[in-house]
Structure formats: C-alpha cells, structure tokens
Amino acid sequence: MVDIATRVYNHKWKIDPIVRSLIDDDFYKLLMCQSVFRNRPDTTVTFSLINRSESIRLAELIDEGELREQLDHVRGLSLTRGESTWLRGNTFYGKRQMFRSDFMEFLEGLRLPPYQLEKRDGQYELTFEGRWPEVMLWEIPALAILMELRSRAVLKDMGRFELQVLYARAMTRVWEKIEALRELPDLLIADFGTRRRHSFLWQDWCVQAMIEGLGQSFTGTSNCLIAMHRDIEAIGTNAHELPMVYAALAEGDEALRRAPYDVLADWHEEHDGNLRIILPDTYGSSGFLERAPDWLAGWTGIRIDSGDPAAGAEAAIQWWRERGEDPRQKLVIFSDGLDVARIIELHRQFHGRVKVSFGWGTLLTNDFRGLVPGDGLAPFSLVCKAVAANGQPTVKLSDNPAKAMGPADEVERYKRVFDVGEQVTEKVIV
C-alpha cells in the first residue's frame, strides 16, 4: 500500500537535511560547552576544518551549493522543547540535573554563528569564528555534513539494487563485528562514531544493531539525538579542545605548563564519578602523568586516544601503582582508531587488570571499505579543530606526531615546555 502523503511529502523536500537537530551532536560537546560557558565564556575561538587525507579532494566531490544549504540548515536549528526537556530531566551518569539552569537557558536561545567557506586546492576551507561556547558546537555538525555529502556524492549514480546490496554488505559487516565482540566477557563498549559517520541513518542503524546484538555490553552512544530517540545512555566526557584553548590562552611557559591541569581542576569542581576521565595525550602522555598533581590519580579513569594503546594503558597502570592507587578500580577507555581485532587484543591484554571500556568510532559507523569501485566510500581523516583562541594559535602534540597540529615554532616551544622527546609515528587510519 503506497502511503500517498509520505510520497508527496518526500517530493517536496528541498534538501534532505543531514543534521536534523542541535543535539545531533556528541554528548561531551555539551558537557564541555557548559564548562566553557561557566569558566571561559568570552574567549574568541576559531574552529577550522582540516582534511588529513589530502587525496580525497572534497571540493571536487561535493557541490558548494549543497554544502551551503546543509550548513545554513544547521544555522536555522534551535533546541526543541522535547530536547530541552530531555537534557533538563534526564539522568546522565547517574546524576540528575547535569546541566545547570543558566546553561540550559543559554542553549535554548542559541543559534549557531555564521561560517566562512572557501575553496582552495580542491579542498574546502571552512572556518567558524566567535564566542567559544557558541562556535564549539559547530565541530560535529560540520564534520557529519561533509562526511555524509561525500557519501551521497559517491552513491548518487548507483541503481536501486546496487544500493540495497551495498547496505546489505555493510550491515553484514557490522553484524559480524558485533558477533565477534559478543564473545568477550564483561565487554563494555559505546558508539563514538557521530563525527565521521557514513550518514545519520546509518549511525542510527549501527546503534540499533549494537543494542540488539550486545545488550548490556553496549553502554550507550555519544550522540544525544540517538540516545534520546532510542532511550539509551548518552556517553562522553571531555576532549583535547579544552587543554588546547587553555594552553593557547596561557601567558608564558610556566602558565602553559600548568594549563592542562587548570582544565582538569575546573572539571574536578564540576564533575565526579565517571565524568572524571583523564585525557593525557594533548602534549604527551608520559610527561603529563609524571607532572600530574596527586588528586588526579584519584580520578575514575583515563582515555587513551593516540600512540600505541597498549603501551599507553600499561603506563597508566604503572602510574596508578606509583601513586598508591589500585588499577583494578580504574577505568581505561580506548578510543583511537578501533576495530574489532584491536578491541579483542586490548580486551585480552587488560581485562581483569583494569576496568576496560571502548569508544568505537569511525570503523563502527563508517566501515564501507572495499564496497564500491575505487574504494570511494572508505572513511578518511577529517577533523574540525580549534586553531586559535583570542588570536593565539593552538597546538596539539598528541602521542602520535601524525596527529600533531599548530605552527612549527609553537610546536617546538610546546615540545620544550612539556619536555616531549622522540615520538613514534603511527598511521592515522581514521
């Protein structure tokens, strides 16, 4: 039976929006936004799109008009009543009223600020400049739009059955991954795949498959909209953005060296429990842990987001022991370039020694590798980063030089200040 109304409604689409809601965003962006709104609301920050996979010439694949339509659509979004109710009324990490009233009022009134878009050398230069708590909310929608427009560009000439079989293959692949993960005892795993997803509908499908296939082992999704629709946990804590901006704002080497801890001191005041997760790698994990104040060792866990993940976790275990903490009570969240083989390997190595958890991103929500000719749907490394704060450039070193960013002279200065020596380069997959 054809539903005529639906068919006519579909005919009327001007665009098929990619980002349909202000909370089609990672939960940790909202948490960080609240922290920024409280602690550094007037900082002027510039976010900029960076395509680390230069061979993917986005400006040749994606029509500029379509990109502008999608970005303009996001600028028209505002928090709906139901979304506001969900944020205000929900329990996150066991805590009610996670979001303060003043922040909710700010969010309810928010429209995303303008963007600047230019083409250069086959790439888009897309930047967002403005007050930090406003522009920071562009990061995830901008990435999701570019990723999905790229998918659409590759898919647009395919036939109906080709498409059906493409998704059949991709579904089979996701499900086989889930079947492999099912074998792991006490597995804890979440969806972190919003930013580089194949598409919104596909991420939503992947989340449903995780729910059906993993049950209690699936701890939730970073995507607030999907968490709301599917009535599951919204997951996330904090990201490099905070220490990067704090560091850029620091005046002098001493303040710079202290900046990453200042971030966590602010965070410590606001959050407890599972939200107290150390992200140590912004300026080199090993120096960060060595110089860390003792109160940080009391935090719930650590997130390993670059470098050799096993080495990173071993270093954290060693560090907790040195600080008199029991590693078995600590949470280690792996979140860098995960796929099933690595998850199984890390789980085998650390299960029972610490509480292990995984934040599975791009290779959950965008593994279309090998499924179209020329591998045109393979995921690629697109990021949207804070590149300047109050006119000062930001720097990230990470535990993998391939993920480093910032002007060369500033990178050198940061390396000196944070006493970062030789680092091992690991291939950035996604």
Place this chain on the structure above:
Amino acid sequence: MVDIATRVYNHKWKIDPIVRSLIDDDFYKLLMCQSVFRNRPDTTVTFSLINRSESIRLAELIDEGELREQLDHVRGLSLTRGESTWLRGNTFYGKRQMFRSDFMEFLEGLRLPPYQLEKRDGQYELTFEGRWPEVMLWEIPALAILMELRSRAVLKDMGRFELQVLYARAMTRVWEKIEALRELPDLLIADFGTRRRHSFLWQDWCVQAMIEGLGQSFTGTSNCLIAMHRDIEAIGTNAHELPMVYAALAEGDEALRRAPYDVLADWHEEHDGNLRIILPDTYGSSGFLERAPDWLAGWTGIRIDSGDPAAGAEAAIQWWRERGEDPRQKLVIFSDGLDVARIIELHRQFHGRVKVSFGWGTLLTNDFRGLVPGDGLAPFSLVCKAVAANGQPTVKLSDNPAKAMGPADEVERYKRVFDVGEQVTEKVIV
C-alpha cells in the same frame, strides 16, 4: 510516518498467505495443463509429495494446522479477471493466444480439488487425486507452501536485526552470483526457482535483482504471477509429468516404448519454435535419442535435467550431427542443480557450439546455506510427482538413479523396455 491503515490491516491477518494466486505457478504447468485438457482430460491421476531429504523431518518442523490453512487458502483461489486477461492477451514466445478459449474457460472456472494429508514417521503424506488437468495444478503450490512454512518455522524465533542481517547476507550472496554471471558473453538465463523457493517475496526479490543485474541476459521467470507483475517473459515448456503419465497409461511393452514419443507428437501438433524442447531423460536419454523419430531432430532444442550435464549436451550435439542437423542452430537448456560455478563451466564448454541457456532454480531462489545455526535454511530435495494414473503406478528412471521413482518391479520392467544399462549416480543437491 506510520501508515496507520497498513498497520491495522497487518494486525488483521489471519494467515499470511504463501500462495496468493492461481498463477503463482510455473508457466509450463499451464502449458502442459492445456495439452492434458485437450488430449487426456479424463485421466485420474494421483500426485504425491516426496521428501528425498529424509533427515528434514517436516512434520516436526511445520504445524499441521498452519499447513492446512495454507492449503485451504489455495483451494479458495480462482483466476482473477486481470490474470485471465494477462493469459489471454499476452504474447508468449512470440505467439498470441497461446491459450485456447476452451482452456481459458476451464481455467476461469477452476478451483483446486481436495487434498489428503497425514503424518507418518515425521513426514507429511500429502496427496492429490482427481482429474489430471485439475490435480496437476497442485504440484507447485504444494511445494512452495511446504518450503516457505519450513523457512518460517526456522525464522520464527529470530530477532529483528538477526532477520535483517540474514536477508542482507542472502542478498549479498545473490548479487555476487549475478556479478559473476555478468562476465559471461551472450549469457541467457531464466529463473526456474518457484517450486523450492525460500519464500514468495524472496523469489520476487531475486527476479528483480536478475533484471537489474543482467539486463537482456535474463530471459524471464517460470513464475507467471511474477512475470505478470514485473512485466517480463514467462518461461517454460514441458516436464517429466507428461511421459510418466502417458507411460503409465500405455498397455503393453510396445505401447510403453512408444509413449514418450506420443507425448511429443501431441506437443508437436500444438506448439512450435522455442516451445519444442526435448526433455529426453525420463527413461534414459541415450536410448531415447537413439530411438527417436527423425522429426524430433528438427525440434528447437533439448533440456538437460539429470545426469552429467556436459555429457548430456555432448550426446545431444552428437545426435544432431548424426541426424544431419547443425548443433549451432540448436538450443541446449541446462536446468539441473545449477549454481554459478557449474553455469560458468558449462557456458565455457558449450558457448559457440550450441545456443546455451540456463534454467536456474533452487540455488537462485533458496540459497541460504550456512546462514543460520545448524544450517536450518539449507534447501532440500522436495518434489511432488504424479505417482499413479488410472490406477497404474508411474515410473521415472532419469539419467541419475538417485532421482528414479516407482515400484521396484515396474522400474525393472521399464529398464528392460527402454534398454537402460548401468547409470552413474550423482548426488542430488536440491
């Protein structure tokens, strides 16, 4: 948007009918029915279900009440006006008014006769006895119902995503087969998979995939309902049923020896062109061809349905040469237990030497091998055959003793009369 009317309609289903139309049937059954209606209308024939795969205990898998509901539903069907119009108005094999008016009137008035159903030893004994042109139309619906009820029994405890992934895998498999077939030059292939299909909707999907994937190489489907809906050719000629019943009715060895040629003499009078296809194997292909009258060598082609298919085709080529015919003008239709590897092999061996065509059955429309635990959806060898005619048992020898049927003493008599020597047993896959 939920279509409430559709949802409510779905709630109201008493049964989800498997056979939805009297023409959800193989085209050759209708052709043969017309021939029988003209030449032997008053013969009393018994059709009986035979499960050659005894390890599949159908009566334990399938609920008797559900089976009866489905069979009763078929008894309630009659030709719709649109179906009648399609049969009367369509061009089949280039010929208009393939079906004569007296036959169409018979078909328009037809309801299928009663069935007898009993359970024995974990199997169903399902028989249809009555006037040949009526009971013969039970064969395909009975098989399709049992096949699909078995599928449903295996699927009924699966979750929503498990089901989606199961079909995703099966679709991927069919599409990969089609992609492999696409490479064959001048391929001609049809769907012969109605009788042992996984389900009606699945057969319909497979046909659509063949249309999209193979274009002109896909010559049509044996299923009239799908041919009508999809506006493609209905395909088929004649089957073992005709010589088996003619043989059972023959009085004395001389008449028995002549019976298979009597069938084709009747057919010769009624049909020409692509409908003149020899099916030689009912009582051994080699003797059949040796003893065949010369006019049979003038027929359009041959269908190889048992024994070693390459050997069968080589024998036919040799026979045409001996009778002064050019094999390159002849059509060879392979239809026994085909899958892609064998199709490719046979195509390679015979392309250019004869006109090659394939009737692809069970492993097109029911290849779920290995897709559920215990391989519970693997196809199996279920047939529904004419076992008696006017009280006389029927016999089939075939070119493969594993496909032979009939009482032992009659089999011996037929072997003597048709001078059938040693035969090679081939494993019956489906």
